[in-house]
Amino acid sequence: MPVKEESFRIGCGRYIQGAGYTERVGDEVLRLGTSPLIVGGKTALEITKSKIEKSVSEKCNKYEIIEHRGTCNEERAKELAALAKEKGYNVIVGVGGGVLCDFAKLCGYFGELPVINVPTSSATCAAYTPLSVRYTPDGKTVGSLHFSYEVNAVVADTAVLAAQPVRLLLAGVFDALAKFVEIKQRFNEETKHFPIGLDYAYEMAKYSHKLLTEKTRKCIDAMERGEITEDVEQVIFTSLAATGVISGIARGSNQTALAHKFYEATRYFFPGETKPYLHGEIVGVGLLMQNHFNGEKEKNEALLQLMKKYHMPHCLEDIGVMKTDDLFQKYYDKLCASSAIESENEAKRLVGTLTYLWEMER
Numbered sequence: 001m002p003v004k005e006e007s008f009r010i011g012c013g014r015y016i017q018g019a020g021y022t023e024r025v026g027d028e029v030l031r032l033g034t035s036p037l038i039v040g041g042k043t044a045l046e047i048t049k050s051k052i053e054k055s056v057s058e059k060c061n062k063y064e065i066i067e068h069r070g071t072c073n074e075e076r077a078k079e080l081a082a083l084a085k086e087k088g089y090n091v092i093v094g095v096g097g098g099v100l101c102d103f104a105k106l107c108g109y110f111g112e113l114p115v116i117n118v119p120t121s122s123a124t125c126a127a128y129t130p131l132s133v134r135y136t137p138d139g140k141t142v143g144s145l146h147f148s149y150e151v152n153a154v155v156a157d158t159a160v161l162a163a164q165p166v167r168l169l170l171a172g173v174f175d176a177l178a179k180f181v182e183i184k185q186r187f188n189e190e191t192k193h194f195p196i197g198l199d200y201a202y203e204m205a206k207y208s209h210k211l212l213t214e215k216t217r218k219c220i221d222a223m224e225r226g227e228i229t230e231d232v233e234q235v236i237f238t239s240l241a242a243t244g245v246i247s248g249i250a251r252g253s254n255q256t257a258l259a260h261k262f263y264e265a266t267r268y269f270f271p272g273e274t275k276p277y278l279h280g281e282i283v284g285v286g287l288l289m290q291n292h293f294n295g296e297k298e299k300n301e302a303l304l305q306l307m308k309k310y311h312m313p314h315c316l317e318d319i320g321v322m323k324t325d326d327l328f329q330k331y332y333d334k335l336c337a338s339s340a341i342e343s344e345n346e347a348k349r350l351v352g353t354l355t356y357l358w359e360m361e362r
Contacts, residue, residue: 008197009130009150009248015241017156019228022051025093025118026059028153032114033090038065039080039104040095044120047160048095052118056093064089068096071135072103074110074142081111091116097168098124098279102132105151114152120160121168122236124175124279127154128244133279139271141264150248154240161236162228166220166310171280172239173216174312177303178287179246180205182257184294185340201250208238208246216306258293258353259286261340265331266321273320281313288314288360293353315360323358 014031016024029036036056040048045067056063064087070076084092084107094104094117101117108115109132119127126133130150134142183202187194211234219235222228263282266274274282284307291299307314316323332354336347 006251007148008251009147010245011248012128012130012151012154012244014153015128015156016154017158017233017237017241019157019159019162021155021157022048022118022160023055025052025116025155026055026057028116028155029056029091029093030059032116032152034061035089036060036063036091036093036116037080037084037087037089037107038063038093038095039068039100039107040065041097041100041120042067042069044096044100044118047120047163048118048157052093052095062088068100068103071137071139072099072106072132073135073137074106075137077103077106078110080107081109081113084111084113089113093118094127095120097121098126101127102134105130105147106132106134106145109145109147116153116155117151118155118157119240121164121172122161122239123164123168123171125172125240125243125247127151127156128241129247131247135267135271139267139275141267141271156236156240158228158233158236162223162226162232164223166223167281167312168278169220169223169235169239170216170306170310170312171278171284173212173235173280174284174287174303175280176239176243177209177212178259178283178290179243180209181287181290181294181296182259183250185257185290186342195251197249197251201246204242204249205246208242211235211238213302220310257290258335258340258350259283259290261335261338262286262289262331264338265334266319268334269327269330270319270321277313277319282319285313285315285319285357289353289357292356293349297356315362316357317362328354328358 092104092108092113092115094101117127131144131146133144215231218231222232288300313319
């Protein structure tokens with residue numbers, strides 16, 4: 001189990017969560033600087049712009065809001081980092097979903113500036129984690145860039161997050177559920193040798209998996225009633241913050257495995273076809289594979305019920321991938337070359353798991 005990161009980047013500088021917290025962005029900026037460059041997605045800014053603008057205009061020397069519609073790519077991040085330096089902005093504020101929050105972190109990295117993320121969905125833990133998943137401008141995966149420092153602050157407004165589409169919430173839930181199932185690929189309660197920290201990541205992921213399994217449906221019911229209940233607060237916190245802690249405390253030592261490597265391979269082979277689908281939706285299909293690979297295929301029954309009830313993708317055709325014999329071999333080769341497959345025995349098991357995926361129908 002190779003450790004990819006020496007340090008334990010367990011949290012972020014500050015994580016605050018509560019209804020109406022978008023109005024506190026200006027206060028958070030003042031903890032770090034005076035003048036924010038605010039980068040947001042189109043829909044995210046439509047939802048939050050007036051409150052953020054009011055907050056920062058009352059507190060900060062100057063600010064600028066820029067809409068970003070592209071991928072989390074280095075080319076544009078370097079441009080905005082240079083713009084921030086040129087105009088004297090000393091804090092980056094990211095407003096949006098996972099791609100946008102990753103992009104804000106990348107801007108901060110190239111500009112050597114602190115970063116505040118304001119997630120408008122809980123579809124991934126990207127607002128919290130100290131890394132960015134990078135893509136080319138046209139959407140091909142490039143790989144993750146791990147930062148040597150944590151995100152400076154996350155402002156999670158549950159009034160905004162409770163109003164997100166159920167699709168986004170479920171994408172985050174499935175991404176979070178995958179953490180426990182992926183760790184189980186090589187780590188179980190009888191394992192004696194593992195990197196320090198991975199045992200804590202395992203126990204936290206186990207608890208998160210249990211909580212999400214029990215509370216997700218209750219959370220969705222409350223959201224559909226327009227209520228912010230304790231279930232809503234807990235599911236959002238688990239998807240955004242707790243899952244980020246799990247990632248940081250595991251230090252990249254196989255807390256992600258087959259489910260996320262399937263995601264990376266799918267984005268690599270089909271960047272255009274899979275563009276309409278969320279990270280957690282593709283990971284969700286990979287999660288079904290991971291359970292099968294772990295010898296726990298029966299656990300997919302409840303997952304499939306949830307996926308079908310809320311019209312989530314659950315097979316290759318659902319994410320725009322057409323199955324062919326040639327593609328089977330491409331997936332096999334790509335996954336075998338990744339860190340998800342580390343032995344001849346695992347490579348043999350992968351054949352059965354891919355066959356299971358290939359046989360899955362709408």
